[in-house]
Amino acid sequence: MENRQHIAPIGDEGLYILDTGSWRNFRPVIDQEKCSKCGLCFTFCPVNSISRVDNEYQISMSYCKGCGICANECPRKAIDMVPEGGKE
Secondary structure, three states, rough: OOOOEEEOOOOOOOOOOOOHHOOOOOEEEOOOOOOOOOOOOHOOOOOEEEEEEEEEEOOOOOOOOOOOOOHHOOOOOEEEEEOOOOOO
């Protein structure tokens, strides 16, 4: 495997960044107008793909697996799971 990018050295091989977003069939889309900024999506995301930027939660599609936990936990239903290639 060439051009490996280490995020932390572990022995000779290291720990590598994986583009886990390529596994996804559905992706979350946040409606920022519905979002109450409660942070439950951030708290429950199992892969830590949600972050708060400029007072809005954003999802890194490079790491999101499309599991839908964020959408399920959102009390305001501000996150829709849409098929890959669907609406923004």
